[in-house]
Amino acid sequence: MPSVAGYVKKAEEQKIPISQVILAEQSREQEQPREVLEEKMRQMLQVMQESAREGENPELRSHSGLTGGAASKVMERARQGESLCGPYFGKAVARALAVSECNACMGRIVAAPTAGSCGILPAALLTIMEEKGLSEEKAVMGLFTAAGIGTVIASNATVSGAQGGCQAEVGSASAMAAAAIVEMMGGTPQMCANACAIALKNVLGLVCDPVAGLVEVPCVKRNAMGVVNALAAAEMALAGVESVIPADEVILAMKRVGNTLPATLRETAEGGLADTPTGRSIAQTFFQQEIR
Amino acid sequence: MNVFDVIGPVMIGPSSSHTAGAVRIGNMAGALLPGEPVRAVIGLHGSFAKTGRGHGTDRALAAGIMGMLPSNSDIPRSLEIAKERGLDITFEEIELDGAHPNTALIQLWNRQGDTVTVQGASVGGGEILINSIDGMGVEITGNQPTLLVLHRDVPGVIAGVTNYLAMNGVNIGGFKLSRRKKGDTALMTLELDELPDESVTNGIRCFPQISRCVLIAPLQ
Known part of the structure; x- marks a missing residue:
């Protein structure tokens, strides 16, 4: 089984970033030259850029009418320099909303790792590229680091909300993004592992409770939380703050927490926000419309 | 992964x-x-x-x-x-x-x-x-090339098809047979390791007991 510690060790031994370890390993496993894989990842980044643009459309609305248009409001505020924590923060939140709203409105997205959590990586990477003036190349390599963390989580735990709750989707995406940001900002492999661990620890236990079973409420806004959490974790890790619990142990803890979550809180739309008076009433109205 | x-x-x-x-x-x-x-x-x-x-x-x-x-x-x-x-x-x-x-x-x-x-x-x-x-039970994931063969349920058809695939160097990764009742119509589902040439499916179609043969490329 792959492990975060394993990747960190290899990266430290060879004095290369985690992304290069992942790229070399994938090139061997998939029997493809590195350039081919890099190009494929670049295409993923391009689709992410397109989804972020599409999601900023103020007129965008989902079929149910529950989501759409939030990204445009937040981006407007950020562009006018009114964002609480500076433009980077406002734009990251807006892009997480944009890509998630694009998804909710049947736009084209990259599942990263899932459709429900597709806003977090694009928000983190595209915004850091823009604000810090980093190259596309750096972002592509950031995606390989994120993917490496994602494969560890998928192999040792789960990235499915139906199995592990929202912590497995938004939590995993947040941990992947945190590690990617650290590497893009020049942090060490161990700092990437710390960022991954901190981000995932912060959302342990987060339940999957979609209103009416749709990938909209609360999923879209949880993507915004996911990118903010990734930034906080990356900020701590880059400053040299360490995670007391190592990343691989956090991942296993996430799996065990997921296993103990009742089925009502794992994507069945029977608990949490789905089971509030407003949540139930939305579901009822929506199902009546469906039948008609 | x-x-x-x-x-x-x-x-x-x-x-x-x-x-x-x-x-x-x-x-x-x-x-x-x-x-x-x-x-x-x-x-x-x-x-x-x-x-x-x-x-x-x-x-x-x-x-x-x-x-x-x-x-x-x-x-x-x-x-x-x-x-x-x-x-x-x-x-x-x-x-x-x-x-x-x-x-x-x-x-x-x-x-x-x-x-x-x-x-x-x-x-x-x-x-x-x-x-x-x-109406016939199958288990197809669409992740591998899949060959579906509709045929009469008589002795030797399965052996004929699998031998023919072997002769053409095609390895079978999974196999399932389903039939409505004994001696009636049966459906073979074969998951293959690689996508065979069109000539292979055409060859299978020439078998006397076979009414249909469909090759499905892996889904994206």
Whole structure:
């Protein structure tokens, strides 16, 4: 089984970033030259850029009418320099909303790792590229680091909300993004592992409770939380703050927490926000419309 | 594990199970009908019936039947495109005993009147499982090249087909036989390690006891 510690060790031994370890390993496993894989990842980044643009459309609305248009409001505020924590923060939140709203409105997205959590990586990477003036190349390599963390989580735990709750989707995406940001900002492999661990620890236990079973409420806004959490974790890790619990142990803890979550809180739309008076009433109205 | 299973696939939202998986079930049904479909009756079971429209499951299935891939931006417009192409689609809510909550039952017809009925479930993360074809039980994931052979249930047909594949250097990774009753029609499902040449399927079609042979390339 792959492990975060394993990747960190290899990266430290060879004095290369985690992304290069992942790229070399994938090139061997998939029997493809590195350039081919890099190009494929670049295409993923391009689709992410397109989804972020599409999601900023103020007129965008989902079929149910529950989501759409939030990204445009937040981006407007950020562009006018009114964002609480500076433009980077406002734009990251807006892009997480944009890509998630694009998804909710049947736009084209990259599942990263899932459709429900597709806003977090694009928000983190595209915004850091823009604000810090980093190259596309750096972002592509950031995606390989994120993917490496994602494969560890998928192999040792789960990235499915139906199995592990929202912590497995938004939590995993947040941990992947945190590690990617650290590497893009020049942090060490161990700092990437710390960022991954901190981000995932912060959302342990987060339940999957979609209103009416749709990938909209609360999923879209949880993507915004996911990118903010990734930034906080990356900020701590880059400053040299360490995670007391190592990343691989956090991942296993996430799996065990997921296993103990009742089925009502794992994507069945029977608990949490789905089971509030407003949540139930939305579901009822929506199902009546469906039948008609 | 492939990194593009984690960063990817590129898909039309909002849900890998209710949208991307539904496209792939449609792809499989479309691939099993000879020629272009002109009519489709689509039964939606369980969660597909309950939240299908909100997830675009209806449009995803229609797009899949017409051969669109899960990343095709035309998926949201697929019902209009079907009309333009002269494909008449009817949706109905159904209840299937013991079926997976995300199940669709699709019957298709072509202009010549040929028909095929496919039942498939979207089992998570865009993965699918086709459970039955024309009422005969199968287990097809669409991840490997799959050869379907409809034949008379008499001794030697299976040996004939598997020997023929062996002679052509095609390795079989999975095998399932299903039949309505002894001596009647039977369906062989063979999962292959590589996609064989068209000449191989043509060769199998020449076997006397075989009425149909369809090769399905791996779904995207």
